[in-house]
Amino acid sequence: MRLSTFFLPTLKETPTEAQIVSHRLMLRAGMIRQTSAGIYAWLPLGHRVLKKIEQIVREEQDAAGAQELLMPTIQSAELWKESGRYDDYGKEMLRITDRHDREMLFGPTNEEMITDIFRAFVKSYRQLPLNLYHIQWKFRDEIRPRFGVMRGREFLMKDAYSFDIDAASARRSYQKMFLAYLRTFARMGLKAIPMRADTGPIGGDLSHEFIILAETGESGVFCHKDWLTLDVLQNAPGFDEDLQPFFDTYTSIYAATDEKHEPGNCPVPESDLVSARGIEVGHIFNFGTKYSKPMNAVVAGPGGEPVPVEMGSYGIGVSRLMGAIIEASHDDNGIIWPDAVAPFNVGLVNLKVGDAETDRVCQELYYKLRANGMDVLYDDRDERPGVKFADMDLIGLPWQLVVGPRGLKNGVVELKRRSTGEKQELSVDSALEKLSA
Amino acid sequence: MRLSTFFLPTLKETPTEAQIVSHRLMLRAGMIRQTSAGIYAWLPLGHRVLKKIEQIVREEQDAAGAQELLMPTIQSAELWKESGRYDDYGKEMLRITDRHDREMLFGPTNEEMITDIFRAFVKSYRQLPLNLYHIQWKFRDEIRPRFGVMRGREFLMKDAYSFDIDAASARRSYQKMFLAYLRTFARMGLKAIPMRADTGPIGGDLSHEFIILAETGESGVFCHKDWLTLDVLQNAPGFDEDLQPFFDTYTSIYAATDEKHEPGNCPVPESDLVSARGIEVGHIFNFGTKYSKPMNAVVAGPGGEPVPVEMGSYGIGVSRLMGAIIEASHDDNGIIWPDAVAPFNVGLVNLKVGDAETDRVCQELYYKLRANGMDVLYDDRDERPGVKFADMDLIGLPWQLVVGPRGLKNGVVELKRRSTGEKQELSVDSALEKLSA
Incomplete structure (x- = not known):
């Protein structure tokens, strides 16, 4: 699912009527x-x-x-x-x-x-x-x-x-x-x-x-x-x-x-x-x-x-x-969703929509992950990285896969585990392999 | 699903209140x-x-x-x-x-x-x-x-x-x-x-x-x-x-x-x-x-x-x-259920419950068909064949696979297509193959 078209009305403010x-x-x-x-x-x-x-x-x-x-x-x-x-x-x-x-x-x-x-x-x-x-x-x-x-x-x-x-x-x-x-x-x-x-x-x-x-x-x-x-x-x-x-x-x-x-x-x-x-x-x-x-x-x-x-x-x-x-x-x-009930398994974050190489790699990951049976939410919105990271943490998907031009220059993407906050830099292929295991 | 334990209260009489x-x-x-x-x-x-x-x-x-x-x-x-x-x-x-x-x-x-x-x-x-x-x-x-x-x-x-x-x-x-x-x-x-x-x-x-x-x-x-x-x-x-x-x-x-x-x-x-x-x-x-x-x-x-x-x-x-x-x-x-919406794909009919060979073959078919991804309703009830055939036709599963001692002596089971009534005698393996195609 592409976040640009997904009906996901997140709120910035904390609703005052909610007690818990x-x-x-x-x-x-x-x-x-x-x-x-x-x-x-x-x-x-x-x-x-x-x-x-x-x-x-x-x-x-x-x-x-x-x-x-x-x-x-x-x-x-x-x-x-x-x-x-x-x-x-x-x-x-x-x-x-x-x-x-x-x-x-x-x-x-x-x-x-x-x-x-x-x-x-x-x-x-x-x-x-x-x-x-x-x-x-x-x-x-x-x-x-x-x-x-x-x-x-x-x-x-x-x-x-x-x-x-x-x-x-x-x-x-x-x-x-x-x-x-x-x-x-x-x-x-x-x-x-x-x-x-x-x-x-x-x-x-x-x-x-x-x-x-x-x-x-x-x-x-x-x-x-x-x-x-x-x-x-x-x-x-x-x-x-x-x-x-x-x-x-x-x-x-x-x-x-x-x-x-x-x-x-x-x-x-x-x-x-x-x-x-x-x-x-x-x-x-x-x-x-x-x-x-x-x-x-x-x-x-x-x-x-x-x-x-x-x-x-x-x-x-x-x-x-x-x-x-x-x-x-x-x-x-x-x-922080447990894996078994998470709405999507992976959030794929495109840090620079419009950058040809970033778009291309995201597109490739989006298709390959889904081909491997993963539910993927692809954040393809034209938004600042800070907004994207905050939304991903808020909705709590187990994995965040972050792709940006700087990492790609070094041949890596970043994989973050939501529950521990642990991050690692991996090649695209290793990330795919890790997520499909 | 075994019919002996399945909650399937079929009626012999036609309910009078039903107009269509x-x-x-x-x-x-x-x-x-x-x-x-x-x-x-x-x-x-x-x-x-x-x-x-x-x-x-x-x-x-x-x-x-x-x-x-x-x-x-x-x-x-x-x-x-x-x-x-x-x-x-x-x-x-x-x-x-x-x-x-x-x-x-x-x-x-x-x-x-x-x-x-x-x-x-x-x-x-x-x-x-x-x-x-x-x-x-x-x-x-x-x-x-x-x-x-x-x-x-x-x-x-x-x-x-x-x-x-x-x-x-x-x-x-x-x-x-x-x-x-x-x-x-x-x-x-x-x-x-x-x-x-x-x-x-x-x-x-x-x-x-x-x-x-x-x-x-x-x-x-x-x-x-x-x-x-x-x-x-x-x-x-x-x-x-x-x-x-x-x-x-x-x-x-x-x-x-x-x-x-x-x-x-x-x-x-x-x-x-x-x-x-x-x-x-x-x-x-x-x-x-x-x-x-x-x-x-x-x-x-x-x-x-x-x-x-x-x-x-x-x-x-x-x-x-x-x-x-x-x-x-x-x-x-x-x-006569169309395949795509049928409650089970196959009805497996055991013509003589208690006959060792018939039971064995039914059991084998039941497991293998399910292993092949078929939904199977196995009629393992101790009932007369006539009752079993009538119930199978009534509930309308696309395929009926009928197993009895007489057929088995000749190495065959009978496969019936509910929609056409067409029947064929096949070896157990051929029946499996045909249903899993």
Whole structure:
């Protein structure tokens, strides 16, 4: 993509309405625009990141055996009356009356609808286990939306729902999602820690929040220092293996939000305890027959007997994740995208547009990098180098490849790694080779 | 994907509520489920097709130089009051009041919002031309939703919006979309014909509906028989070439809806005239300054003078297309997916689950086909062959690869092409080779 034609409305000023760094940086980097309170349009740069996050989430759900479908945003109130949540939900539910005066709503979540789909089609334990997910826009009418996409009203969420014939099978479904979540966040370059969460009146140990560490995080967390060095992707078993040992290991290393952490009663010696800040980006939860019983989602068991299915739900805040990633990965100059979710892999900076040799080399690099499968943003604007460097740091692409007449006289271009600031001078061929490795 | 675990709730009975063939087949093939009047959940098979259609639309928009963003579903009524359409739109607009009693709505289209985004950031003719598109769910509160996804209330649409400094540039933007649309539908295996549409009070010749031919189409159309043999993909110029000659050629071959066709006044001799039926799947429209003037979307022209921008909008009914494709491509046994949008490329049918050699060969084919990049649906269910054949024909995958003990004794498997019914017996290796070509 050529920056001269790319719709990237970066801002020089820091928007005063933004209270947290991710919100400020997303506005300044031209990634989003607020269209109403807590509702955002995703401009091309933001949209690219959103799609990359979504795709990683999807790949891990698929790998775990969950099947993607897509439920609509607008739901009938009838289903929510069946489960008993219609009145409970309060003002956060966006209630709508259609032209025929039917009560509808913009879905804040989908337990009821997926249970309805399930009960319409699944009649036997032989069709289980089943895990269905979708990635769809939700709406929660927050009284005071804030913090940009971290707490918006219209937000993109992945929600999966598992159906099992008994508690043992449900535990296994839960463990698959537990693993998928750890893998998902690790692939995005995040340190995500599962923390025991309340299960409400149902009880049990199958409820975890996934919290990623970020200095500017919304809540305090405590964990054993082993969490900081664990390599999830290295240690992860395959989804078809017995996941109990992995689950046992990862749930036994101490981690707790400050609400749950009891300093006088912590099993970790102070020297091994890390105090940090974090952001919740996912929640997995087994809720047994909470919906299947009132909604009559019953299958025939092995003996023909009717069995209300065991269910769980598994959410990831996809749009929220974008804010969380920025909170976890930025500096004073802007965003530092982890490679896996960066909107482009490389920013190619032409220091002197109009200089024949500089233009020629940039053009060559632009084509060759793309031929090697890289996403390249080519800054071919007629702007001062200072403006270009500032914009590149702001939008935070992992690599910056800087080409100018002075370097070319010596046969070199400059390659900068955004995360470390490390720069090296290389020949054009070496730069190509390094970036395509 | 193994059919034994795939969530594919096919129906044996024809649903009585479905009036048209695509609706019947989508319900029978387990692709969709109605969740409220005119609102559907896309089950895994339907969702796969939706994603494939969406991706082809996206690729052609990108190739034409349009840039993807994503606007939210919920909009503020304020913008629509600015353009004057809030009161005009009538009951098809789903109007919503949020918890703070603000007037909101579920967007039926996005001219106002994109114009607002444009005017916030684009100040100079140097930033033009610009074409921004998104693929997002829309809502139109149809008084009588029917025909399944062909006329639903919540529907997926691609809408693009072009911004140009003058009419000549706007014409070029229009021609790019004209070409992109012809390419898009041709890639899906459809015969799409652009037909001059009303431009309303604005006038001019820059408004076309794209209608695909389908025997069961909703409206009558007349066209020159040359349309039936034209190969758009073969004849299409590149998007950066001068598109005027292509545009002139494709707009000069006669085509008209029956509303516009005047039998006594038709330039085509009767022997060259084809009478057919069609379905509208896209509409492109230049509307000049209709929104830019009232909404003050003005840029500085070359001499610094304020110029209201010339705009156009370009829509494709993505979810509607799925119904339209089925209307255009089915037989008495079920759907016949064009290769490019098929949910899987191959259905692999195991005629005798439990027979060691049959299982082994199926397993081998399943892995090798996928290793070759094919999407495979493997029918490993313990069902009678008749059930398996009927389901395969119903869901309409382009190829069926049938493996049974009898064939294997002779060293062959059977490959069937769904569209022609043609069957051939081949060795396992030849079948692999043929499918991977």
